[in-house]
Amino acid sequence: xxxxxxxxxxxxxxxxxxxxxxxxxxxxxxxxxxxxxxxxxxxxxxxxxxxxxxxxxxxxxxxxxxxxxxxxxxxxxxxxxxxxxxxxxxxxxxxxxxxxxxxxxxxxxxxxxxxxxxxxxxxxxxxxxxxxxxxxxxxxxxxxxxxxxxxxxxxxxxxxxxxxxxxxxxxxxxxxxxxxxx
Amino acid sequence: xxxxxxxxxxxxxxxxxxxxxxxxxxxxxxxxxxxxxxxxxxxxxxxxxxxxxxxxxxxxxxxxxxxxxxxxxxxxxxxxxxxxxxxxxxxxxxxxxxxxxxxxxxxxxxxxxxxxxxxxxxxxxxxxxxxxxxxxxxxxxxxxxxxxxxxxxxxxxxxxxxxxxxxxxxxxxxxxxxxxxxxxxxxxxxxxxxxxxxxxxxxxxxxxxxxxxxxxxxxxxxxxxxxxxxxxxxxxxxxxxxxxxxxxxx
Numbered sequence: 502x503x504x505x506x507x508x509x510x511x512x513x514x515x516x517x518x519x520x521x522x523x524x525x526x527x528x529x530x531x532x533x534x535x536x537x538x539x540x541x542x543x544x545x546x547x548x549x550x551x552x553x554x555x556x557x558x559x560x561x562x563x564x565x566x567x568x569x570x571x572x573x574x575x576x577x578x579x580x581x582x583x584x585x586x587x588x589x590x591x592x593x594x595x596x597x598x599x600x601x602x603x604x605x606x607x608x609x610x611x612x613x614x615x616x617x618x619x620x621x622x623x624x625x626x627x628x629x630x631x632x633x634x635x636x637x638x639x640x641x642x643x644x645x646x647x648x649x650x651x652x653x654x655x656x657x658x659x660x661x662x663x664x665x666x667x668x669x670x671x672x673x674x675x676x677x678x679x680x681x682x683x
Numbered sequence: 684x685x686x687x688x689x690x691x692x693x694x695x696x697x698x699x700x701x702x703x704x705x706x707x708x709x710x711x712x713x714x715x716x717x718x719x720x721x722x723x724x725x726x727x728x729x730x731x732x733x734x735x736x737x738x739x740x741x742x743x744x745x746x747x748x749x750x751x752x753x754x755x756x757x758x759x760x761x762x763x764x765x766x767x768x769x770x771x772x773x774x775x776x777x778x779x780x781x782x783x784x785x786x787x788x789x790x791x792x793x794x795x796x797x798x799x800x801x802x803x804x805x806x807x808x809x810x811x812x813x814x815x816x817x818x819x820x821x822x823x824x825x826x827x828x829x830x831x832x833x834x835x836x837x838x839x840x841x842x843x844x845x846x847x848x849x850x851x852x853x854x855x856x857x858x859x860x861x862x863x864x865x866x867x868x869x870x871x872x873x874x875x876x877x878x879x880x881x882x883x884x885x886x887x888x889x890x891x892x893x894x895x896x897x898x899x900x901x902x903x904x905x906x907x908x909x910x911x912x913x914x915x916x917x918x919x920x921x922x923x924x925x926x927x928x929x930x931x932x933x
Contacts, residue, residue: 512712514703515703519700520699520700521697521702521703523699524699525699525700525703525805526702526804526805526873528704530713531713531719533715534716534719535704535721535807535808537716538722538725539725539802539807539811541725542726542728542729542786543783546728546732546782546785547778547779547782549729549732549736549737550736550781550782551778553737554736554740554754555778555781557737557740557743558740558754558755559758560743561740561743561745561755562758562759564745565745
């Protein structure tokens with residue numbers, strides 16, 4: 502601010518105290534200077550920006566965009582590969598599962614066959630054993646009946662004798678037989 | 684300035700003294716070539732622009748440094764604006780529009796430094812910018828489209844009776860464009876700086892000074908916004924005018 506008062510002497514837009522007369526914006530005396538330096542400044546800025554800065558920033562932005570696009574493409578590829586790998590894994594799994602199921606079914610069928618054969622054999626054996634036992638039982642039952650008749654006749658004879666009766670063997674036997682039949 | 688306010692005993696405001704153009708060296712008259720405070724603050728703006736856009740992007744890093752990302756942000760901001768408004772054939776004018784934007788925004792923000800000088804507060808500066816854009820765009824329109832460029836003023840979808848009236852209004856508004864374009868910028872910046880100075884003058888009274896300082900802070904915050912918004916508005920209007928030159932048929 503100190504230079505303001507000294508500038509007073511040489512400008513018609515500044516009073517003796519160094520203050521502006523009216524609006525400094527309207528001081529025609531200063532305009533050529535402002536316009537000249539403005540044009541210089543704009544020329545320098547335009548030169549520096551258009552020759553150096555803007556192409557550089559543009560190329561950096563383009564390079565970044567390219568890098569990002571490449572990375573995205575690579576990521577996309579990797580993702581496709583991962584999906585493929587997963588599909589292969591799932592396929593292998595499914596195949597293994599069906600194979601296992603087939604083996605299980607086969608084993609089950611074989612076992613069933615063996616089991617059926619063994620069952621049939623056992624059934625046949627059991628039937629034979631049962632038939633044999635039936636025969637034996639019938640034999641024993643027949644034997645037992647005979648023995649009962651014999652014992653009954655003897656017992657009847659002994660009873661008749663013990664009671665003091667006198668009976669011939671034939672009539673006693675006939676009576677017991679009749680009784681047993683009844 | 685606060686010291687000066689008391690120089691004559693009472694409150695004296697010199698809100699316009701901050702806009703005085705003076706030589707940097709000596710006390711001679713201000714010739715067109717004299718290095719002045721205009722030169723100094725424009726040169727500082729140029730240096731800041733070089734620091735940000737040339738030195739800041741020196742690494743050409745795919746993963747940017749902080750300064751480089753600011754430069755890229757500015758580039759992307761203006762590039763998208765030009766592309767959105769002017770279309771793809773406007774992109775080749777992007778360096779010129781970007782030059783305008785960075786010059787205005789850097790001089791605006793450097794002007795917010797206390798005791799600094801703001802070239803964009805001068806109508807001489809903004810008028811060169813505004814009329815420069817106006818003439819460039821008009822010549823480009825005639826160069827690209829010949830007399831078809833005049834179709835810009837002839838609304839072919841309006842009723843026939845109204846067309847001449849609309850054409851007159853359109854022509855007037857077209858020629859007012861550079862005036863409003865340049866005065867808008869200079870007026871906003873000048874008004875903000877002058878208001879701050881007026882409040883600073885009031886700060887000489889002890890009783891009012893707290894209010895005054897609060898007001899300065901508030902206006903300063905407003906000016907931070909205005910500095911960006913005016914640079915943005917100037918740039919976007921330049922894009923709009925350029926679009927009219929490139930596609931006069933709307």
